[in-house]
Amino acid sequence: MATWNLTQMQRHLLICNGATCMGAGAEEVTQQIRDEIRAHHLDEQIHTSRTRCNGRCKDKCVVIEYPKGTWYSVQQEETARAIVHESVAEESIIYAMEHGERQRGETRIKGIDKYRKRKGPKKKAVLFVGHGSRLEAGNEEVRQFIEQTKEQIDPSLLVETCFLEFASPNIEDGIQLCIEKGADEVHVIPIILLHAGHSKLHIPAEIEEAKGLFPDIRFTYGQTIGIHDEVLDILKTRLAEVGFDVNQKHEETAILFIGRGSSDVDAKADFYTIREKLWEQVNVPILECAFIGVTTPTVQEGMERCIELGAKKIIMLPYFLFTGILMERMNRMAEQFKVDYPQTSIDIAGYFGYHPKLRTVLLERMNQALDGTSTGMQDLENFRRYVEKYGYEHTH
Structure with a gap:
């Protein structure tokens, strides 16, 4: 083991090489810092040491600077090299010493107390x-x-x-x-x-x-x-909002029941079970399933199937909890279907959203x-x- 002459050392950088940081690129961070030190001939002023875990795994990769007492989260090469020049952006600082007190960056979690008291109610x-x-x-x-x-x-x-x-x-x-x-x-x-x-x-x-x-x-x-009875009530509420009366017979109406789609066979089977339960409670001749991704039938195929079966009115019924990219895509599909199939009345119901039964x-x-x-x-x-x-x- 080498014994370095550190009499001219002004700064000491401790680079975490614990398992989590190593998995996130600590080896590269170590080399980047050392390369920057060599490139600017700062070897005598800045000393580096690899350490084991420093207890801030969420902030990987962690570098600690002494005597300043600053802790850095290094996720980009420019941050690693900036440490050498003490020009690190504030968002990459975990802790900094201010007026003798350690301050945590606003974007950083507090972390778990190492020795939490176990007294009192859970x-x-x-x-x-x-x-x-x-x-x-x-x-x-x-x-x-x-x-x-x-x-x-x-x-x-x-x-x-x-x-x-x-x-x-x-x-x-x-x-x-x-x-x-x-x-x-x-x-x-x-x-x-x-x-x-x-x-x-x-x-x-x-x-x-x-x-x-x-x-x-x-x-x-x-x-x-x-599979839950309350889910069926939510779906019927969303149908009613687009003018569908669950107590009336709708001989020329089809419901296109649309899910996200999954490769899991159990999830797909449950989706079809919910469809069957819903069909028992709405008086329509056609209730087709479709999926917006991953599996088939696709929404396009489901729409074509409803039209082939003679539907004059089609209600697209999303099986989605909240809005999102896929819900927006479905809304665009509905608008395009209205253009492509002008002889068919096409509506789209709402997603679950803030329904109290959810x-x-x-x-x-x-x-x-x-x-x-x-x-x-x-x-x-x-x-x-x-x-x-x-x-x-x-x-x-």
């Missing part, structure tokens, strides 16, 4: 998980829906919202936020219509990972909305998780068996 947290959308309006609808639902939730419960993808916070951040606020139990409730890959694999993977990080926290898992179902799923009767716990067990048999690379 706090329970309910973490609702939305899918997330590239369209921010859809994410905001989820947040507002949960805000409205809070009015019917015991105020002693912590309630947070997170997303699978496309929006913040993600599930990992959501769990950490619950624990930061003192939760000893976290009940994860998916805001997802059908039981498929997201609810079978992706969310359980996040929960299992959290169990490893926080072994003293109790986690439970709720079930998806699934809150009823979600609260039921929450209470099942809280009282231990949710089938979601079996999903966690099924996921563990799946990993044992096939392995699992969690990239969602």
Whole structure:
């Protein structure tokens, strides 16, 4: 082991080489910093050391500078090189010393206290998980829906919202936020219509990972909305809003029931089961299924099928919770269908949105998780068996 002469050292950079940071590119960050030091002949003034985990894995890759006491989150090469010149953008600073006090960047999570007190009553947290959308309006609808639902939730419960993808916070951040606020139990409730890959694999993977990080926290898992009588009432409400009377016979009307689409055979079977249950409650000769992606029949094929069967009026009925890119695409499809099939009356009904019966179902799923009767716990067990048999690379 070399012994360096550090008498001229002015700054010491500690570069995290823990497992999480290494997986996020810490080796490249290390080389970029050292290359920049050499290129500017600063070897004697700036010393670098690799370290093990520094306890800020969410901010990967982490670099600490002493004697300033600044912690950096390095996710781009320009940030790594800027550290050498003390010109790092504020958004990449985790902690900075100001007037002798350590200040956390506004965009940085607080993190978990290393030695949390365990005295006193336990706090329970309910973490609702939305899918997330590239369209921010859809994410905001989820947040507002949960805000409205809070009015019917015991105020002693912590309630947070997170997303699978496309929006913040993600599930990992959501769990950490619950624990930061003192939760000893976290009940994860998916805001997802059908039981498929997201609810079978992706969310359980996040929960299992959290169990490893926080072994003293109790986690439970709720079930998806699934097949539920209240869902049928929501669909009938949306049909009524476009002038469809469920108590009347509609001999020349077809309903085109449109789902997101999934490669999961169980999810597709459940979708067709819901269609059958709905057909029993609406007096139409034609109720066709279609999917906007992943599987068939497509929406175009479903529309053509309705027309072939003789429908003079077609109602497109979305099986979607909130707005999003796919919902906007469906609206554009409806406008194009009106142009392509001028002899047919075409309407599009609304998605679930803020329907009060959606809150009823979600609260039921929450209470099942809280009282231990949710089938979601079996999903966690099924996921563990799946990993044992096939392995699992969690990239969602």
